[in-house]
Amino acid sequence: MYLLAHLSDPHLGPIPEARISELLGKRFFGMMNWIGARRRNFGAATLAPLLTDLLAQGADHIAVTGDLVNVSLPSEFDTGATFLTSLGAPDAVTVVPGNHDAYVHSALAYHLEHWAPFLSGDDTHPDTPLDRDSFPFVRRRGPVAIVGVSTAIPTAIFLASGAVGRAQLERLSRTLAELKREGLFRVVMIHHPPVGERPFHRDLRDAKAFRKVIAEAGAELVLHGHDHRASLGWIDTPGLRVPVVGVPSASAGPEDGRGAGRYNLYRISGEPGAWRCEMEARGYMAGQTDVSSRERRIIVGE
Numbered sequence: 642m643y644l645l646a647h648l649s650d651p652h653l654g655p656i657p658e659a660r661i662s663e664l665l666g667k668r669f670f671g672m673m674n675w676i677g678a679r680r681r682n683f684g685a686a687t688l689a690p691l692l693t694d695l696l697a698q699g700a701d702h703i704a705v706t707g708d709l710v711n712v713s714l715p716s717e718f719d720t721g722a723t724f725l726t727s728l729g730a731p732d733a734v735t736v737v738p739g740n741h742d743a744y745v746h747s748a749l750a751y752h753l754e755h756w757a758p759f760l761s762g763d764d765t766h767p768d769t770p771l772d773r774d775s776f777p778f779v780r781r782r783g784p785v786a787i788v789g790v791s792t793a794i795p796t797a798i799f800l801a802s803g804a805v806g807r808a809q810l811e812r813l814s815r816t817l818a819e820l821k822r823e824g825l826f827r828v829v830m831i832h833h834p835p836v837g838e839r840p841f842h843r844d845l846r847d848a849k850a851f852r853k854v855i856a857e858a859g860a861e862l863v864l865h866g867h868d869h870r871a872s873l874g875w876i877d878t879p880g881l882r883v884p885v886v887g888v889p890s891a892s893a894g895p896e897d898g899r900g901a902g903r904y905n906l907y908r909i910s911g912e913p914g915a916w917r918c919e920m921e922a923r924g925y926m927a928g929q930t931d932v933s934s935r936e937r938r939i940i941v942g943e
């Protein structure tokens with residue numbers, strides 16, 4: 642049995658002091674959002690017990706689906722790197738970027754520079770600088786292949802959308818087909834949800850094209866964040882239903898309107914053609930302050 646953990650959207654605080662020039666435009670509104678979130682008990686006080694519970698599970702691998710930072714100030718990425726290191730060694734922790742990790746155009750490369758050990762593929766040479774063409778990257782771990790997709794694009798003020806892009810989608814299609822031939826349980830990590838409806842300004846622009854790639858090439862599990870809500874959707878393909886799982890922010894307090902802080906565990910067993918995956922959600926519940934099991938269900942196999 643392979644144990645995979647999934648958390649998302651910690652939006653680590655505090656936001657470091659910034660120069661006035663850095664806070665003009667989009668970052669100013671992001672800062673106001675963060676201050677508002679703090680008032681809703683969103684932050685380190687709820688994240689820490691959740692992480693303690695997570696680390697006690699002894700997961701083989703931890704997947705983090707983005708939005709580690711808030712307004713993409715340079716020092717926030719050091720905080721992000723410290724956070725990732727606290728979860729485990731880079732070969733046991735994988736991250737993909739969210740829209741907040743590429744919040745303004747000038748910060749587009751920061752996550753690639755600061756978090757490189759956590760978002761490079763097995764065959765990426767450590768001296769090779771990462772860029773958008775480095776995605777999707779692949780990490781093979783036992784029976785599992787982790788496929789990291791980037792939806793990070795520069796967006797205008799008030800936009801939180803993302804896109805995979807045609808070139809990355811073509812690489813993703815080839816990669817998934819190759820991993821199927823290798824007989825691996827394919828886990829695709831993507832920040833923006835590829836299923837469900839949401840307003841244009843928060844959407845994955847090429848969600849339909851992404852779903853088509855998954856439907857044609859196949860995958861066993863898709864993990865995402867961004868909505869800060871617990872969700873389970875499906876991409877249907879002939880003979881295969883691919884579960885698409887979203888998890889609330891790991892920093893959300895028990896009373897958070899979008900969903901109390903949670904992470905998910907996936908217990909993966911079986912073999913090609915007969916995979917089994919049980920999902921367990923662990924986290925807070927309204928009115929309670931302890932972290933415990935909230936839901937268990939089989940999402941792949943019988």
Ligand SMILES: [Fe+2]
Binds near residue numbers: 650652708867868
């Ligand atoms: Fe987020």
Ligand SMILES: [Fe+2]
Binds near residue numbers: 832867
């Ligand atoms: Fe997001």
